[in-house]
Amino acid sequence: MLKKIEAIIREDKVNDVREALKQVGILGMNIFEIRGRGRQGGIVLSGRSGSYVVDMLPKMQLNIVLSEHNLDATIQAIVKAAKTGDDGEAGDGLIFVLPVEEVVRIRTGERGHDAVMYPGDIDERSGRGKAKRE
Numbered sequence: 473m474l475k476k477i478e479a480i481i482r483e484d485k486v487n488d489v490r491e492a493l494k495q496v497g498i499l500g501m502n503i504f505e506i507r508g509r510g511r512q513g514g515i516v517l518s519g520r521s522g523s524y525v526v527d528m529l530p531k532m533q534l535n536i537v538l539s540e541h542n543l544d545a546t547i548q549a550i551v552k553a554a555k556t557g558d559d560g561e562a563g564d565g566l567i568f569v570l571p572v573e574e575v576v577r578i579r580t581g582e583r584g585h586d587a588v589m590y591p592g593d594i595d596e597r598s599g600r601g602k603a604k605r606e
């Protein structure tokens with residue numbers, strides 16, 4: 473089974489999270505600059521003309537398509553690296569997990585699990601990788 477992680481994190485945690493993902497062997501991903509709001513609905517800023525709410529705050533989104541058996545390790549790595557301090561703070565982000573129907577590597581025609589494996593990745597390290605490197 474293939475899954476997709478959409479992790480919404482703080483901008484200043486991107487490097488820590490990317491490093492943590494590299495450590496566990498998660499290599500393929502997308503990253504986006506986004507704006508969003510959560511439970512608190514932004515922050516209140518005070519200016520000369522009064523105070524106003526900045527509703528949609530800048531965040532970063534990491535999208536990762538991966539095999540289900542790698543989900544727990546990957547989520548743990550993201551949570552640990554994206555959390556503020558030991559207890560976390562409001563605005564630290566959210567991780568969404570979605571099912572993925574199919575992946576096709578265009579060059580080789582590989583599908584599914586094979587299409588999301590990379591030399592030196594989490595699968596190769598755990599013995600699930602393919603012996604042959606392409």
Ligand SMILES: Nc1ncnc2c1ncn2[C@@H]1O[C@H](COP(=O)(O)OP(=O)(O)OP(=O)(O)O)[C@@H](O)[C@H]1O
Pocket residue numbers: 480506507508509510511512529531561562563564565566
């Ligand atoms: N229901 C949602 N659907 C999609 N994106 C969301 C949703 N809720 C929050 N987000 C995105 O996640 C970002 C971070 O949200 P945030 O960390 O503030 O979550 P929260 O639910 O308010 O939890 P906390 O109380 O820890 O702040 C938001 O800026 C927004 O981009």
Ligand SMILES: [Mg+2]
Pocket residue numbers: 510511512513562563564
């Ligand atoms: Mg919030």
